[in-house]
Amino acid sequence: MAWLALAGWVGVAGDQDRTALLGHAFLWDPLFALWGVLLGLALWHTRNDGVQKV
Secondary structure (H helix, E strand, O other), rough: OOHHHOOOOOOOOOOOOOHHHHHHHHHHHHHHHHHHHHHHHHHOOOOOOOOOOO
8 A cells, every 4th residue: 555655546645754655665565465475375274175084
C-alpha cells in the first residue's frame, strides 16, 4: 500500500510523511510479505492430507 501512495495512485488523507512511507515500502511491507509466504509454506508443509496412518 505504501508503494501505491508513493506513486500517487492512492490519496492519503492529510499530510503524508514521505519518510514513513519509504520505511513501510522498503522495510515493513517486504517483511510482512516474507512472513506471509513463510507462514503459508509452513501450513502447507504441515497439512493433513486426510489419509490416516494405522
